[in-house]
Amino acid sequence: GENVEQHPSTLSVQEGDSAVIKCTYSDSASNYFPWYKQELGKGPQLIIDIRSNVGEKKDQRIAVTLNKTAKHFSLHITETQPEDSAVYFCAASIGAYSGGGADGLTFGKGTHLIIQP
Amino acid sequence: KAGVTQTPRYLIKTRGQQVTLSCSPISGHRSVSWYQQTPGQGLQFLFEYFSETQRNKGNFPGRFSGRQFSNSRSEMNVSTLELGDSALYLCASSFRGDSQETQYFGPGTRLLVL
Numbered sequence: 001g002e003n004v005e006q007h008p009s010t011l012s013v014q015e016g017d018s019a020v021i022k023c024t025y026s027d028s029a030s031n032y033f034p035w036y037k038q039e040l041g042k043g044p045q046l047i048i049d050i051r052s053n054v055g056e057k058k059d060q061r062i063a064v065t066l067n068k069t070a071k072h073f074s075l076h077i078t079e080t081q082p083e084d085s086a087v088y089f090c091a092a093s094i095g096a097y098s099g100g101g102a103d104g105l106t107f108g109k110g111t112h113l114i115i116q117p
Numbered sequence: 118k119a120g121v122t123q124t125p126r127y128l129i130k131t132r133g134q135q136v137t138l139s140c141s142p143i144s145g146h147r148s149v150s151w152y153q154q155t156p157g158q159g160l161q162f163l164f165e166y167f168s169e170t171q172r173n174k175g176n177f178p179g180r181f182s183g184r185q186f187s188n189s190r191s192e193m194n195v196s197t198l199e200l201g202d203s204a205l206y207l208c209a210s211s212f213r214g215d216s217q218e219t220q221y222f223g224p225g226t227r228l229l230v231l
Contacts, residue, residue: 032217043121043207043222044160051217089160093216104150104162104175105220 002027004092006108014116019080021111023090024072030092033066033073034105038087047088048075077113085115118144121210121223129229135196138226140208142189146221148214149191151183154205154225163206166191167214195228203230 003026013019025033031052036044050057050064050073057064061080066073077084091105122141130136142149151163162175166185183193189210195202205227209220 034219036222041224043209043224045222046219049219091160104165104173105152105160106162107160109159 002030002092002094002106004090004106004108006090006111008111009109010112010114012114012116013080015080015082017080019075019077019084019113021075021088021090021113022072023074023092023108024070025092025106026071027092027094028068028071029094030106032093033064034091035064035075036089036091038089038110044089080113080115082115082117085113087112121208121221123206123208123223123226125226126224127227127229129231130198131231132198132200134198135194136198136228137192137194138206138208138228140191140193140210140223142191142208142210143221146210146212147189148211148218149185149189150209150211150214150220151191151193152207152209152222153177154207155203160207163193165214172214198230200230203228 006023034049035047037047038044048062048064050066061078063076087110089110090108093105124139148167150165152160154160164174169185180196185191205225207225209222211218211220
C-alpha cells in the first residue's frame with residue numbers, strides 16, 4: 001500500500017519567517033495530496049490540496065508544490081504568524097477508478113510547527 | 118452549514134467492554150470515513166461508508182466494525198476493547214466519497230481504555 005514520509009517532525013521558526021514541510025510518497029498511482037492543520041483538541045482541518053495534474057498551488061500565505069517524478073510534495077507557509085502554530089499533516093490518496101470508493105487517505109506522521117515570537 | 122459532529126467527545130471504558138461512537142456528516146454528504154489517531158501510529162484509515170454500504174476497509178481487526186444509516190449518519194463499534202484501542206477516533210465526510218474530494222473532519226471522540 002501507500003506509504004507517506006513527512007519531515008521534519010518538529011519545526012521552530014521565528015514569527016515572520018517562512019516554514020517548509022516536505023513529504024514523500026511511495027505509490028505512483030496516488031493523485032491527490034491534501035494538507036491538514038490540527039490544533040489541540042480539534043480535528044484536522046484542510047488548508048490546501050493539490051491534484052497530480054498541477055505542479056503548484058497557492059492560497060495567500062500558503063503554497064504547495066508537487067514533483068510527481070520524484071514523488072514528493074511540500075507545504076510552504078510565508079510570513080508565519082502565531083496562529084500558524086499547530087500540527088500539520090500531509091496525506092496522499094489514489095483516485096477512484098471505475099467502481100468508485102474512497103481508498104482512504106494515507107497520512108504522514110505530522111509536523112509540529114512552533115512559531116517563536 | 119453545520120460541520121461534522123461526533124458523539125460522545127470523551128469516553129472511558131475498561132478492557133473487554135465494547136463501545137459505539139457516532140458521527141453525523143455535513144448535510145448532503147453521503148460518504149463517511151473513520152480514522153484512528155494515536156501518537157505512535159498517527160492517523161490510520163479504518164473504513165468508509167457510502168449509501169449504507171462499506172466500500173473500503175483499512176488494516177484493522179474484525180473487532181472494529183461500523184454501519185451507516187439511511188440519513189448518512191454513521192456509527193462505529195469496537196468490541197472486546199484492548200488497552201491499545203485508546204485513541205482519538207475521527208470521522209470525515211464528503212459528498213460522494215471520491216478519493217479526490219475534500220474530506221471534512223469532525224472533532225473526534227477520545228477513547229481511553231483502562
